[in-house]
Every structure is written in C-alpha cells, then in structure tokens.
Amino acid sequence: MKGIMVTGTSSDVGKSFIATAICRILSNSGIRVAPFKSQNMSNNSYVTIDGKEIGRAQGIQAEAARTKASVWMNPILLKPRSNMEAEVVLLGRVLKVLSGKNYRDQFYEQGLAVIQESLDYLKDKYDAIVMEGAGSPVEINLKSRELVNMKVAEMADVPVILVADIDRGGVFASIVGTLALLSSEERSRIKGIIINKFRGDIDLFTDGIDWLEEHTKIPVLGVLPYIEDHMIDGEDSLSFHEKRITANKNVLDIAVVKLPFISNYSDMEPFYYEEDVSIRFVETGTELGNPDAVIIPGTKSTLSDLAQLQKVGLAEALKQYNQQSGTIIGICGGFQMLCTTLEDPFGADTGKKGLQMMGLNVIPASTTFQQNKQTILSKGEFFPATGLKGEKITGYEIHIGQTTINKKEGIMPFLLLDNGKEDGCYVDNGRVIGTYMHHLFHNDEFRSIWLNRLRVQKGYSIKETNFISKMKDKRFDLIAEIMKSHVDWDMLEKIIFQGADK
Template identity: 65%
Template sequence: MKGIMIQGTASDVGKSFIATAFCAIFHQLGYKVAPFKSQNMSNNSYVTLDGRKIGRAQGIQAEAAGTAASVYMNLILLKPKSDCTSEIVLLGKSYETLGGQAYREKFYLKGLEAIQLSLEKLSEQYDFLVMEGAGSPVEINLKDRELVNMKVAELADVPVILVADIDRGGVSASIIGTLELFSEEERSRVKGIIINKFRGDLSLFQPGVPWLEERTGIKVLGVVSYVSGHMIEGEDSLSLTERFANQNRREIDIAVVKLPYISNYTDVEPFLFEEDVSIRLVSGPDEFGEPDALLIPGTRSTIHDLQQLKNSGLAQKIKPYNETGGTIIGICGGYQMLSRYLYDKAGSDTGVGYRGERTLCRRIQHPPSGHNILS
C-alpha cells in the first residue's frame, strides 16, 4: 500500500494539521488521495453523505483531498461519556459503550478486523493514503494492544513521519525520548521529523536541525511556522481551549459553558467569524461576568455535566441571569438541562439504570429543587 503515516510526540502537536496539508499537497499533485485515522477520540462528529459519523478532522482532510468522506477513513470514533467509559462508534454507527480495560480486552480483535477491512477498501479506491496516529505512539501501558499508531503503520506497511510541537517547549527531548522508546523495528519505520508550531524567526532554529539529524540519524523534513485560526479539528481539551482563547472583547459578548463532556463545540465556531462577536469559555462562577447571551452546548453525559455545573457554583450564576432577562440558548444536552426533569431509567447516560426513589430526578408529586439548571 502506498502512503505515509503522521505520528506525534504527544497529543495536540499538530498531527491533524500536517495530515490535512499532505492531503491537499498530494491532491494538487494529481494523486487520488484519502485520509485515514483508524481510531479517533472526540465528541465532535462529521456526518458523511450516507448519514454516518466520523471524526471531524478526517472529514476536513477528505475535503482537502478533494474526495467525499467515508466511514473507512475513520472507522473507530470514541465518544467519552465519563472518565472511565466511551461510546464506540464503529464504521459510523453506535456499537457499544465500554470502559478502557474492557475496550482493550473485548474490542481489540474486532478493531483489528475493521482496520484491515478499511485499508482494503481504501486501497481499492485510492492511489495514496495519508494516515494519522493519535496521542503518543510510545505509551508503554498501551502499546501491546493499540489500534492507532505503530500497529496500524505495520499493517499498512507505510513509513512514518514524526511531528513535534516546539511551541510548548522541550522539542528535542520529546523527539529523542519518543525515538528511544520505540522498538528497533518501529524506529526503522520513522523516515522523517517535522518541527511544528514555530513562532518567530525560523533561522533561530537552524543550528538545531543538524544536531537533531546527527543525534537521531533521521532527516528533519521541515520547520513549520505557527498557524493560528486554521480551524482544523483537534481531538482534546487542549485544542478547545486554544481555539477560543486570546479574543478581544467585542460589541457582543457570548459566554459558552465549558462542560466536562462537551459535544460538537464546533456548533459555536461560526461566531468566530463575526466581527462584532467575541466568544469565551466559562467553567466557574468567577468567569461568568455579564454576557449578552449564554450558550449551553451539547454533551455526551447530560446528567454528569449538570451535576458539575451545580457543584462548581456556575448554575447558581445562571439562575439569576435567567430571572433578570438574560438570553440562554441550549443545544442538545444543554437544552435538556433547561427542562424540568431528567430521567435515565435505562442508564444510557450514566451507565446505571435508576428506578423508583433511586432515580436522579425522582418521579414524585413535588420533586425537590435542583432537577434542572434553573431550579
């Protein structure tokens, strides 16, 4: 199979950005190219033409590659529902909700089969694949049953380019440390290094290039300048925080509740392009201020996040804001939080089936206060 795989020294080093760039470059060169990421973890979704869900980064990469997105480009999408469980979206459809250990033990072989199927399907349709890993490829506790980094590069038999983030510091240590933790066979698959997110004068890093090449024996393919506002999906909260940071206060101030299990925060992103609107994330009462509007976004765990709003004290800010005529908009789970009652008898949200008096919102004539965000 013809292709390359982009792996990173850590989360949020810019793998998705680099992979998107390669998709665009190969497409411009005339190749029939497709993105591929076997396993993505994100509560944001991109809906394919046949109505199935994949990670948004792979949807954008498909657009850069000049092709329609398909479930084979991101066959496993993990949607966290708590600190310990995630919903597995397999080939675009909800499959099962599992904890981390159960996922490794119960789902691993199923995942490998789906990866092999997807690679076969894509290789029949495309000349070249731009593949992307996740997080760090050398997490020792995960390497023996991982489904997204070197195991996938091995299955596809493609070379690897290692991406490192210089913006957060320690770039040389992160590169060398990652390479040292690879097995000899894994390290031999790494054919190039890219330094990403460089700020300032690129010539300042030039002495570091030959040092890295001599120390690692691997070519530094390039040093990429920091690019802000590119709007290519990241997977984790690091990306989310950066996306809405450093905005100047504008005429219209919109506060967005930063829920622990926020889902599809991309619903809010169009406001970033409005010249008279500023967006800011709030996670506690001290950050609330006096917004012109409050937006409560979607979530993968409505009950958990509602409880967190109350525990943090933010709910106690929202109630008087509502009573004095403040504008509140709820989306999906955020809208559910504005209702009078929340029930989860089947345990689809919490993972535990509640019954009778043990329900979160007990079905009694006069329910106690606290069942919605405004009570």
C-alpha cells in the same frame, strides 16, 4: 499500499493539521487520496452522508481531499462518557459502552480485523492514504495492544513522519525520547521529522535542525510556522481556546459553558472569525458574570455534566442570568439541560436506569433519553411563527434524547425540518433558543442575525454578514501552500510513494 502515517510526540502537536494539508496537496496534484485514522478518541464527531458517525478530523480531511467521508476512514471512534467508560462506535454505529480495561481485553482482535478491512477497502478505492496516529506512539502502558499508531503503520506497511510541537518547549527531548522508546523495527519506519508551531526567525533554529539530523540520522523535512486561526477543526479539547478582546470597546462578550464531557465544540469556531466577538469559557458560577450571551454546547453525558453545573454553582447562576433576561442558546445536550425535567429510563445517558433530574427550567419542556442514537444530516427553515427569514439552515444531529416542548404563547419550535419534523424551542422572541442542530452558527446568515440582535441591545452598529463558510475551501489551499513552502515536499512525496523500505 502507498501512503504515509503522521504521528506525533504528544497530543495537539498538529497531526490533524498536517494530515489535512497533505490531503489537499495530493488532491491538487490529481491524486485520489483518502484520510485514515484507525481509532479516534473524541467527542467532536462528523456525520457522513449516509448518517453515520466518525471523528471530525477525518471528515474535514476528506473535504480537503475532495472526497466523501466514510466510516472506512475512521472505523473505530471512542466517545468518552465518563472518566472510566467510553462509547465504542464501530463503522459509524454504536457497538457498546466499555471501560478502558474491558476495551483492551475484549475488543483488540475485533479492532484489528475491522482496521484491516478498512485498509483493504481504501487501498482498492484510492491512490494514496494519509494516515494519522494518536497521542504519542510510545505510551508504554498501552503499546502492547494499541490500535492506532505503529501497529497500524505496520499493517498498512507505510512510512511514518514524526511531528513535534516546538511552541510548548522541550522539542529536542520529545523527539529523541520518542525515537528512543520505539523498537528498532518501528524506528526504521520513521522517515522524516517535521517541527510545527515555530515562532520567530528560522535562521536561529538551523543549528537545532543540524543537531537533530546528526543525532537521529533522520532528515528534518521542514519547520512549519505557528498559524493562528487556520480554520481546521480541532480533534480534542486541547485544541479549543478562548478569544478575549480588550482593545476594542464595542465587543460582544459571549460565555461558553465548558462542560466536562463537552462534544462538538466546533459549533463555536465561527465566532473566532468575528472581529468584535470575545469568547470565554466558564466552569463555575462565580466566573459567569453578566455576558451578552451564553452558549451551552453539546455533551456526551448530559445528566453527569448537569450535576457538575449544580455542584459548582453554575446552574444557579444560569437560572439567575435567565431571570435577568439574559440571552441563552443551548445546543443538543445544552438544549436538554435547559428543560424542566430529564429522564433516563434505560440508562442510555448515564448507565443508571430510571434516573431523573430537574433541569435548569429555562424552557418548559421535558427530555427523555432513548436507547437508539440518532445521527443524521439535517436541513430546515425557521419555524414560520418565529418571524426569522434567511437561508436554509443546515447541520447535523447526534443525540439519544427526545425533547417535548410545552407550546404556549411566546414559546414555539425553532426550526421546521425538511423531513416535516419540528426542532428545538424558540422563547421570548429568540432570547432563549434550544436546538438539536449542530453547526447552527456555521450558517452565516443566522449567525449574523443573532449577533446583530446582541449588537443592537448594546447600542453598537450592526455589521454585514461575514461569509466565513466560503473561506474554508480556500483555507485548505492556503495551508497546502504553507506546507509546501516550509517542507521539502519533493522528499516527502518520494517517501509517500516509495514506501516504508526506501
């Protein structure tokens, strides 16, 4: 198999970003390339065209590679639903919920088999595979039964490059320490090092490069600069960040509820490219204040996270904010929390059959959790009575809850989907919106309408639509150019196509 594995000294060093850039560079050269991550642990997911679920990073990498995302690119997805358990998604469908120990004890052989099946499938369809590792390849307590780093590189027989983040400090120790903890066979597979997130004058780091190459006997392929807002969706919670603006007086303050098991937080990413929008995360009632709007995002465990909001006073603060006519949007699990009641008869959300909870009672509706998850790409238009106009709304749904709203004056569905079903709830002329549509704010015209309403309420001037969705494909080419200009691409390309033994 021709390809490369991108592994790192730790989480959030930029593995996904670099793998995405390599996918686009190879695609630009006319090479049929596919991304691959054998096992992903993330609640930030991506729905394939056939309605199956994979890690979001591999879906984005498939877009960069100009190919359709499939379950073979991420055969195992672990979605944490508590500190002890995760939902195991196998080839795009939920298999079961397992504890970490049971996963290691019961799933390992099955995992190896599906990984090999996936590699065989991709090898037949593509010229090269760009693989991504997870966390660090030398987690000693997990290494003997790992399904995502050096074991998988061995199965595919591909070379590996090691990525380190210089911005967090300790780059020399992290590289040398990682290499020291690899076996001699594993270490021989490492063919290059990339330093990521460098700030400042690169000439001040040349001695560091020389030292690394002398002490590790592995070439430093390049040093990538720190890139702000590269528009490549993050994989885990370490990748999302606040965006606070203090210099401009005419700024919209949007508070995002930071749920313990937050999912699909890429829903918020378009706001990072609106110059007058400030994003801050709130975890307690005292932090809420009086924002211009509140967004309650999705979650892998609605009832657990709702209980946490009640515990830290944020539930009560949100109720008071609503009573003061605050603007609120709840997406998926956030929509469910806004309801009057929530019921889990099968234990699908919590593992506790028959659990019932009172919601925030912002929307007159009830949610019942079902046994089967719904994962579909969705498209629709605004429900006619909302009076909203504009482009078709596109996105995706991932949920087990079914919500029934109590339609009355001033309360109606939000969207009318192409399949004839109604979605969500539209309250008080859009002051409160609940929806199952992930990526709602990636619809540029809707985001513009919603933000302009907030601007008018504040007495600010309205702004023209910022079409950031058209920027994304250009962004893939931009990060490919950055990669090629800061890395010895000729050497990296030889590593990819000459294999692990060269």
